[in-house]
Amino acid sequence: MNEEIGKSPKLKKWLRWMEVIRNEISELLRDESMFWEIQDIIRENPRLHKPNVFYDYLQRTYLSHTLAGLRRQIRPHKDSISLVGLLEEIAKNPAELSFRYFCSNASESAAGQGMYMTKEDFKKCANPNGEHVCPKMIEADLGRFRSAIGVAEEYIDKRIAHWDKSVPELVPTSIETSECFSVLESTYIKYHSLFYAERLNTLTPIYQHNWKEIFLEPWIKTGFGSAKGLMDMAKDFDEELPEFSEYTP
Numbered sequence: 570m571n572e573e574i575g576k577s578p579k580l581k582k583w584l585r586w587m588e589v590i591r592n593e594i595s596e597l598l599r600d601e602s603m604f605w606e607i608q609d610i611i612r613e614n615p616r617l618h619k620p621n622v623f624y625d626y627l628q629r630t631y632l633s634h635t636l637a638g639l640r641r642q643i644r645p646h647k648d649s650i651s652l653v654g655l656l657e658e659i660a661k662n663p664a665e666l667s668f669r670y671f672c673s674n675a676s677e678s679a680a681g682q683g684m685y686m687t688k689e690d691f692k693k694c695a696n697p698n699g700e701h702v703c704p705k706m707i708e709a710d711l712g713r714f715r716s717a718i719g720v721a722e723e724y725i726d727k728r729i730a731h732w733d734k735s736v737p738e739l740v741p742t743s744i745e746t747s748e749c750f751s752v753l754e755s756t757y758i759k760y761h762s763l764f765y766a767e768r769l770n771t772l773t774p775i776y777q778h779n780w781k782e783i784f785l786e787p788w789i790k791t792g793f794g795s796a797k798g799l800m801d802m803a804k805d806f807d808e809e810l811p812e813f814s815e816y817t818p
Contacts (some may be wrong), residue, residue, distance in 0.1 A: 580665050587764055589650050594757055597638040598773040601750055604631045633729055635746055640725045642753060643718050660707040666763060667701040674766035686766045694763060717752040720745050
């Protein structure tokens, strides 16, 4: 039976932060997944392959919403909760995330089933004497995280947080934004395993219902334009459809 240990106020705070950060990242990944699934719906329907301001709206909304969420995780502040802020605190107080605490959460039987981390897994992330997480490892993780997010950071500062007088040199694409979230997710998952001795593969939630079901229904009511009317209007687009890439970034 694993030894129960007391949690310091700082460790309790970190665990609260982990829950908040996990929920925030999970929601952002859900929204990102929805965006790309909608892109697939459009891509697979040739009748939708025509210029429409809605596509611009969808793209702008996706970028502003997700990049604002990304900024919340990369900008530490004394009054806010963020992944970078959490990692910086752990790096300054590594003894709080100790091997002894890890062992109190680890389950040897569950580890054998691949559900939980083993003590050997922790030691790969520990300082030389194996007593707690290694501060140098955390600093290296912060460096990799900041480097990966760098492609979007200037744009976030100059166009999402506020409208700067100077023009950002780079505008992140939807694909680059997705790559930023991939790094955000993998970084969280690594430290989740150290806090909870639990393996995670993804933070993207599993839908309990078919959220795309609403797209099987006509969105415009009869009187404003029926589904049949919309289909008739689209007949002119059956031949010589332009390339879809013209209408999506």
